[in-house]
Amino acid sequence: MYTIEIQKELGGILGKVLKKEDIELDQNTKASDVPGWDSLTNMLFINEIEKHYKIRFSFREIVKITNVGELCSAILSKLGK
């Protein structure tokens, strides 16, 4: 799996959480760049990601992620890639 693929999938998952069309994300996208993506919806997003990839983040790991690029890296690292 490549980062680009994950990025695209994340856009779909985020869109599902925010009830919007697929959202375009790039490596530097932060929560503040996407309307509706905030501390309230972030955990829903993380939960959907965990369900989708069958992984589990610790609380500290979640908090340390600051942008989509870091999120992709964290997912890849959980997937063992």
Place this chain on the structure above:
Amino acid sequence: MGMKKFLIKLFLILLPFLIALTIYVIDDPFMVIRSHTRYDDSHVALNENMVGWEMYKSEKDSIHFNSFLMGNSCTQAFKCRKWEKYLGKDDRAFRWIDNNETLEGLCIKLKALEKEHAELKNVLIILDWDSFNKVELRNGAIHSMPRDISGISEFTYQSKYIQLFIYPSFFIPYMRHKFNKNYTHVGVVNNYDRTRDSITNDAINPYDKIIEKEGEKYWTKRQTEFPSRHYRMMDPTIYPDAITKLDTLRSIFKRNNTNLTFVIGPDYYLKQINPKDVAILKRYLGNDNVYDFTGYNNYSAEKHNYYEKGHYRPIVGDDILKRIYSKKSLDLNKKALP
């Protein structure tokens, strides 16, 4: 930029305020910074709450005041020495008022007198039909209670007066008067001689001398001070917050077995206090203690009974006292409405 330049700039920016503060401290225009022996010769309109209290405290040991003339500025029509003629032989009266006095102001004053172990044998209260609109103590330094009554800090107390001092509506007339002693601005500064009796704190209205000198011309020259008027029955103005204060007054008078006389003075504009308000006043202060002189009557119909639209003259006050204390008819031949 270094500290030195910063300090110079700071000093320059604060300079006007420092100058004003210096003038204030040196002049003590409101007579609240230093203690004074006399308050009757100030040319600045002083805080009546403060002046009355300070005068009372300085005299109470030598004169046993047991009768108090209270209320608003219309008390200037009543003289303590004339009131004493209707009281007991040894009764001595003192006037302690506030401009636009409120029920809370009265309560605070009476409680302060109680605390000083004053004998509240006789109390004569003079108010107007609209004195019950505002119940709480009036805002502003010129109405604030002295520190030993209110308990506020020295800083808060002085800040109020400093603030009043630099307010343009005071500061400008005050500075004008400083350079021109003849300058008068009503309610702020004046060029009169004494404006109060140094013992009883009775008001001395400088217009009495002017009326003596000018006669009828006094009224013809001041037409604007006597606008047109027409009789009106007013709506009730006494609400629960006022009733709470009336109840407090009732307790104070009952506790001290006070002979109370409560007068609602004649209004130049011929406005009549609502009977509901009178009924409430009588219920709390005593049926026989409340006297209503509002509306269209012998006093209010005659403009010569007034200095200006806000204040009636001592001839009215004297006659009111005579009627009340001689139990003369209080039927003032209320005139038929024109």
Place this chain on the structure above:
Amino acid sequence: MEFTSLAFLILVTITFFVYYIVGKQFRECVLLVASCIFIGYFNLWFLAIAIGISSITYLLGRFLEKENKRKSIAWLYSGSIVFLVGIWTFFRHNGLIIPLGISFYSFQALSYLTEIYWGEEKAEKDFWKFQLYMLLFAKFLSGPIERPSALLPQLQTPKKFDYETITFGMRLILLGLIKKLVLADNLAGAIDGVFSNPQDYSGIQFVMAMLIYPIQLYADFSGYTDIAIGTGSLFGLKLSPNFNRPFIAQTTADLWRRWHMTLSFWVRDYIFMPVTSAFRQWGKTGIFISLLITFGALGVWHGVGMSYVVYGLIQGCIICYEMNVTVIRDSIIKFFGKKIGGFILMLRTYLLFAFSLIFFRAGTMQSSLNFIKHLSFQTNSSWKEMNLGLSDHFCIITGIAFLVVLIFEHLDEKYDLLHITGKKTAWIRWILYYTLIFALLTTGKFDCNDFIYLQF
């Protein structure tokens, strides 16, 4: 000593001069001594308690960092939390006098230890620096609640005299004084009566008191914060902002990102995030539970009694509701357009917040419900009662003051007014300063009240 007292003015003035006259190595000491004088002036026990809690926190932080075993760290951390929360609960809810500032510096201590436990921060080794971090007088009374990463690094390097920073601070202090003395304290006179003597007021006056109270509270607390941040600036310290134009929020969630920010971000980072993380498998239900727990805790932080809990829970419930009705919000914007739709949402948010503040201000459930019962459009005699007994003069002053504050904040966000004012030519600045000082001196209420958040 209150921020608006002569004693505070004297303390800050003397501290300011001594701070910049002494050698750089003594500056931390000067601030610490000033802080101890500040706290001790209220009550020496308050100082003793603050130093005690601060010292224990310092030791706990050092132990947490030194400890290697994971289990021991967890126990030590849990024990620390129990201690700090326990001490705060004891003082806050024992019915006796509450040590000043305890709600704020306890939370600061909790944040410090949590960050060490999470490995995000290193324990401060310098005992005196740590004391200063906890006790700094500029933020001691009512915050801002400073994160260790925000304030501790600033205390490492002594500050030199910086004209821009100092004058910025003075401008901010002036702004804070205007908010507090002109706006908040003039409004307090009108509103306090309605809450303390409800029997004397008409239905419309209750409505007006409810609508105006958020403005009074904002002016009071943001005024305090401005003075706190401005005072920090006098000594070269940058304290965290607490408000960011809360009345433009279109949702309650957004309001809480703009209102008492250091507290709301604290509860977000240390309560909401861990709890939502734990409940995340429950989806939206997990979020709702987290919100109720978080805002319930926020309510409890504010005071003893159900009314404060209700105040907090109302916020949580509204946010839960808002999460479910984004469609309605989007429709409003679509139908009315961004400007009008946005205004409608701001108004709605403001009204809900004003209603919830009844529980905060009234202090007990009985008074809150009694207040709500009295809300109506009835008057005793005339619509003029809407002025709550304030004279026309005061209504005009407070109305203008509020408008000026709103306009200033709007422009400040766009153009950073406070900083660019410092760059204008001298005569423009001086005219502005004289106008503001004059307005403050002539319309400010100097005989008034404690800051509202002092009680926490």
